[in-house]
Amino acid sequence: MWRALAAVGALELRTRLRDGTALVIALIVPVTLATLFSVALGGDDPPLRATVGFVDLDRGEFPASVRREVAGSEELKGSVTLRDLPGREEARRALDDGGIGAAIVFPAGFSRSVGEGRGGDVAVLTSPESPLAGVVARAVVDRISALVDARTLAVRAVLKAGVPGDEVKELVERNGAAGPVPALEDDPLSGGKVDLSVHYGSGMAALFAFFVAGASFRGLLTERKLGTLDRMRAGPLAAWVPFAGKAAVGFALALVSVCVTWAASVLVSGATWGDPPAVFAVLLAHVLAAAAITMLVTSRVRTDAQADGVIMVVSFVMAFLGGSLVPMHSLPGVLQAAALLTPNGWTSTALTGLAGSGAGPAGSVGAVAGPVAVLGAIALVAGGLAVLGMKKGTLL
């Protein structure tokens, strides 16, 4: 049986190489488009000229130190301007009319709450029209969150030890818990740059995985039209062999395609997509899901021409909704929610997270276990439905 499987696989690979579809769709086009998008829209220079609104309802030490740090940051000088605004509603209006690109809101009592070990929440308002301002605002708030967590923990520990409340602050700061200084050691804009470079590379990889895998399943319909599928099925081999041989080649070519696009993106833009095993896990799961969905399409249409059309429509809709073409944060809220119904949405979210996380647990395989599991579930459901349809349509 394995010889028959190898014969079908070898013929499929040979056909795809001979007619050029493997080379063009799997390698040349995705790599070229990813590179062009990355160069044209990503860029090497900080593209940000953003104004970040600053709403200080706290009037305490935390907002004051943030203001000092942003004003003193060499990386942000000339790029980011803080504009004081009196309240959250004013910030929202300024965002809507484009006066600011993002806003950081310190609620009243924030510094006191943190000082008493009760923690606190800082809000970030963003606009889809100025995603990089949002990246800066989030970078600042991320630093604040780390400080707040550390301070809250220290304060609770000291209170638990029985130290009087009025001595807690002095004791905590004297014994090493960092003060309210959100040191912006790294260029917060770098996250935005990596975001775009990885976004376009992974977007093209995710989109073309559908086309590459779909071409092999579409080939089953061509074989049915030619009569060669029936000829194979009438021979002494299991019914699943023609399907499995083609599926294996389609899956392998799609995996090669996404990996080459990944490698090309890294080489051209110099950006990292994150921890390689984690990136590979996401790409592998995406290709599985894309293969299952194109298989499902093939099982529900009658001709190879129909399959071409439907696979193209499905691929572009998934790519658009899932942030492969347009960054997800640029989409309206409804569409951002819809993105989670597509494999592209989960792949884009996982890869963007990996690219911005650097080393550590946030960038490991474990960090993408959720999206990988969802992609696997999509593959399982779509694949199961496809197998039922293919049996009914005598493709399997």
Added chain:
Amino acid sequence: MTASDPMTTPSTPPVPSTPPVPESAPSPPALSCRGLSKRYGDVHAVRDVGFDIAPGEAYGLLGPNGAGKTTTISMLVGLIRPGGGHVRVCGVDLAADPMRAKARIGYVPQEIALYPELTGRENLRFFGRLFGLPRRALAGRIDEVLDLVGLTGRADSRLKTYSGGMKRRINIGTALLHRPDVLILDEPTVGVDPQSRKAILDGVERLVGEGMSLLYTSHYMEEVERVCDRVAIIDHGRIIAEGTRRELIALVGGADKVELSLDGDLETALAKLRAVEGVIEAAMTGAASIRLLTEGGRYLLPALITAVDGCAAVTATQVIEPDLEATFLHLTGSTLRD
């Protein structure tokens, strides 16, 4: 002596209706089916079809479009699961052991089920590997098959450059790669030129002569009459008649027509011909021609010629026997090309 219908004077000797089987070792039919049926919704595509094909026997399946021929063949080769009934290939149950059963069938579909972008040799190599032929033996077997179908010289040309007849021949050759016991041909000569048709039929006859069993469907009655030992007529999904060509024709009960051209005293000749045993009726149809209605016209010719000796000389004869076409029309009320 002349004959206007080539099928009335076959070039091959008559074949017994059932090939001899050694009494000591009765072998199972090469292909056997019983109670085959298939429904699509309310439509009965095939109902209770059953027949046996003995080893080395050529069996024809005749029927108009939509009669159920292709559905029956699809069930015989395992492409469609029957709604009822069973199929055995050389004694192996197709449903219970499809791999072994299918390995003994060579299936030639109606369309050219090959890859146009591959060469003839590449097509054969692919299907040979698919059917499990060992790599080393495969190259030799491919050469044999190419020789058998007369395509050795074009083996390395792409299939899309072949003529219709060449494609048909390699379509059949592909089914012979694994030396099947039963060859199933579904309309193998559709759309081919007379020369290629002759080559195909010659090849099929040779294979049957070498002991291969054959199931043959065709719209061309003369092909079935030429190639097949026994014929089943299928209509509306049922087999309505089965037997040798002569048995089927006998169902119609028709007599042979004999046209004689004579020189001499036709009145006396007519009287003498009427007296010959087997002549049912005789009539003058022209100044030098007589038409007879006879039983077993071809075999009666020597007696007819002898009977007129002395009063007239026979210059030409023509025997028109009832054929399967007439039988088919009689049984189904339609022609094969409907």
